[in-house]
Amino acid sequence: MNLCGEFTSSNPEDTLSLGNNIASLLEAGDIVFLIGDLGSGKTLIARGIARGLGYDGPVTSPSFTLVKTYPGKHTIHHCDLYRLQPEDDLYELGLEDIIGENTLVIFEWGEDFPVISYIPRWEIRIKFAESADRRTIEWKKVE
Numbered sequence: 001m002n003l004c005g006e007f008t009s010s011n012p013e014d015t016l017s018l019g020n021n022i023a024s025l026l027e028a029g030d031i032v033f034l035i036g037d038l039g040s041g042k043t044l045i046a047r048g049i050a051r052g053l054g055y056d057g058p059v060t061s062p063s064f065t066l067v068k069t070y071p072g073k074h075t076i077h078h079c080d081l082y083r084l085q086p087e088d089d090l091y092e093l094g095l096e097d098i099i100g101e102n103t104l105v106i107f108e109w110g111e112d113f114p115v116i117s118y119i120p121r122w123e124i125r126i127k128f129a130e131s132a133d134r135r136t137i138e139w140k141k142v143e
Ligand SMILES: Nc1ncnc2c1ncn2[C@@H]1O[C@H](COP(=O)(O)OP(=O)(O)OP(=O)(O)O)[C@@H](O)[C@H]1O
Pocket: 009, 010, 011, 012, 013, 014, 015, 036, 037, 038, 039, 040, 041, 042, 043, 044, 045, 061, 108, 132, 133, 134, 135
């Protein structure tokens, strides 16, 4: 798997397997931002990453809990900040407790939050393409 790239997904399964492949690039301590409009496939990428790290349980949008934690090769914290405002401090999240050298933290809707917007991270950017089930998905590391 290349450290950065672009992929065209034709269906949800493609997106899931891209997430699974991206998991091989990720190390404990990494932070991943999933960036894309509503329904673009952020949670599917998160599920693929979790599968790639050996977690087979449910991975859904954690809207009501803010953070879901999955066990696997690395402990994964999956955060969905959709319901928060960029000016909110992220105390509800216990940010200091979830970001750490032994964890992998995945954010949906994290890119507008000043406190986390400058941390080194992976960005996975999903865009709707011309037909309903197509997506272009870019991934890269931002230091
Ligand atoms: N190529 C594709 N890749 C990803 N999802 C697709 C694709 N084609 C269709 N879909 C559908 O788009 C939806 C993506 O849902 P998902 O929950 O992953 O999006 P999301 O970006 O997390 O949304 P939200 O912003 O609400 O959290 C699913 O219903 C999925 O079946």
